[in-house]
Amino acid sequence: MQDERKTREELLQELSHYRRQAERNLNEMRLSSLFKLSQMNHRSHNEVLDFGLEEAINLTESKIGYIYYYDEDTKNFTLYSWSASVMIQCAIIEKQSIYQLEKTGLWGEAVRQRKAIITNDYPAPNPYKKGYPDGHVQLIRHMNIPIFNNEKIVAVIGVGNKDTDYTESDVVQLQLFMDGLWNIAEKIRAEEEVLKSEQKFKAVADLSCDWEYWIAPNGDMIYCSPSCHLLTGYDQKEFLAKGSLTQSIVHPQDVNTYYDHVEYDEKQSAQQREITFRIVTKDSKEKWICHVCRPIYSEKGECLGRRVSNRDITDRKRDEALLLQSNAEIRRLNENILTMLRMMSHDIRSPLLTMSATLKLLQRGHYGHMDESATNTVKDLTIRVHRILGIADDCLGKAHAVKDSLAVQKQQIDLRQDIIEEIIEEFSSEIQKKNISIDNRLGSIPTGAVIVNASKIWLKSVYRNLFKNAIKYGGENITIAYGYEDHVTFYKLCVFNTGPVIPNEKRDILFTKFGRVGDGSVQEGVGMGLFLTKEVINQHGGEIWYEEIEHGGAFFFTLPK
Structure with a gap:
């Protein structure tokens, strides 16, 4: 019995020794595999994972294996790879690569239970x-x-199809191996991402036409794009070797501007700023640059310095100078033209007013009786004089409008006699030629005088523009009506016509300077009429607008009493 008991003890010792030896062998295999992985820094992330999967299969004495990525937010598995032996044996034509956790079976329990799962009899019911x-x-x-x-x-x-049962020792070995593998693989993946990021950065920055550089918080230049040579004549190495080179090429007259900018940036580093200044290139040429700098921060909010972008704007500055010079010359010429136009309009009006007064005296018989032929001639001449006066008034008004110096001197005038009747008489030949009817059905003007407080010359210009547009764009056989309403504190006036309505898409430009709403066949002038009309009404304290109403369209405007 003693010998038999001793034999069992020896067997137990041998078995324990065998297990310890097997565990040491597995540890050595795992460490050997991890050592090999540590030497794969030059390999890609995928190559490391592929190698690790095959090593995991060998370490657990399995025949197949797989790796799936898992996203805890979406609860989705995404296949990275099955081992090479699986791909040979698998006969599935359309292999699925993404699985939802809730639809997985036994192999998803490792995630659901958050621990290793061993199944040594897979065909058995489960x-x-x-x-x-x-x-x-x-x-x-x-x-x-x-x-x-x-x-x-x-x-x-996961691993599978080991010849013997999987044990907790397999779990421990695989867990330790995968912890090491994943750390190495993630390090390589991070390095690959950094490399890709650097390549993207260099692809953008190195090929930029602008001179880009990165200044560290201590003032050192970390990066400088090759385009610095095109802009300054100095190359990258010169700027990186001598950080103060940037300051030294600033034009002497712009040094204070540049240093004020740098000093402000050091105090207000969170802001992006832009300035323009001159530099002196290596071959002593003077160039203008637009300098933009913005702060750079790490993910933790730590300041990493500032990114600077410099663009050559020498041509733009030269063009701006030429444009300013040209604008000054144009303003001088315009001023001369407007002054001459105002003088001509004023000089023409004086004799025309005298002529108009004389013609009125002739019509009233002040100089004796005239026969019918002479009377008609004087009447026609009066109409022509009024028309020329209207043209002179329009020229004077447009000259003032262009110069933005419209002056209004109000007086008590009779709207019917001093304005509307004279305008209708001024356009009498066009009205007759186009068979236009004049009507006041939109508002009844009293039989007596309608006294308004306005500038006669400017209010006449308003009605002249509105009547002229109605005649010009309305066509033949239309009706033009004028309206009048008393609203206690103001008068509401209008000019209506039954011609074509102004399209909606053109109403926004009705009262703009040089705005045109008619078709090309009837356009004349420079498009100042309605702009000037609005200016006149606004200067009188009123408003003007356009409305589409029954059978046509109308311009409404107000005049305060």
Whole structure:
């Protein structure tokens, strides 16, 4: 019995020794695999994961394996890769690569339970199983574990079809190996992302036509784009070697502007600012640059310096100077033209007014009786004089409007006698030629005088423009009506015509300077009429607008009493 008991003890010792040796062998295999991984810094992230998957299969003495990424926010699995042996055995034509956690079977339990799951008899019934499609690799034994990163599951690795049962020792070895693998793979992935970011940055910055550079908080230049040579004549190495070179090429007359900008940036680093100044290039040429700088911060909010962009605006500055010179010359010429126009209008009006007064005396018989022929001639001449007076008034008004110096001197005038009747008489030949009817059906003007407080010359200009537009754009056989309403504190006046209505899309430009609303066949002048009309009404303290009403359109305007 003693010998037999000793033999059992020896067997137990040998078995324990064997287990310890097997565990040491697994540890050595795992450490060897991790060492190999640590030497793969030159390999890509995918190459490292592929190598790690095959090593995990060998470490657990499995025949197949897989890695799925997992997103805890969307609860989706995304296939990274099955092992090469699986791809040979798998007969599924359309392989699924994305799975929702809720639709996964037994293999999803590693995520749901957040721990390793061992299934040593996979064909046996299991309440968690949901089956797998025809052509799938047959599973005999299966083990998978979740991979954590900052307490979040980021992936799942699974192995299968080991010849013997999976044990907790397999779980420990695979867990330790995957922790090391994932750290190495994530480091390489981060380096790849940084490299991609740097490549994108260099692709943009190095090929930029603008001179770009990055200044660290201590004033050192971290990066300088190659375009610095095109702009300054100095190359990248010169700027990177001598940070003060940037300041030294600033034009002497702009040094204070530049240093004020730099000093302000140091105090107000959170703001983006833009200035323009001159530099002196390596070959002593003078150039203008537009200088824009903005702060750079890390994800933690730490200031990393400032990014600076300099653009050559020498041509723009030269063009601006020429434009200013040209504008000054144009203003001088315009002033001369407007002065001459005002003088001519004033000089023409004086003799025309005298002529008009004389013609009125002739019509009244002040100089004796005239026969019918002479009377008609004097009447026609009176109309022509009034028309020329209207043209002179329009020229005078437009000259004032262009110069933005419209002056209004109000007086008591009779709207009917001093304004409307004279305007109708002025356009009598056009009215007769186009068979136009004049009507006041939109408002009844009293039989007596309608006294308004306004400038006669300017109010006549308003009615002249409105009547002229109605005649010009209304066409033949239309009706032009004028209206009048007394609203206690103001008069509401209007000029209506039954011609075509002004389209909606053109009403926004009705009262703009040089705005045109007619078609090309009837356009004349420079488009100042309605703009001037609005200016006159506004200067009188009123408003003007256009409305589409029954059978036509009308311009309404108000005059305060």
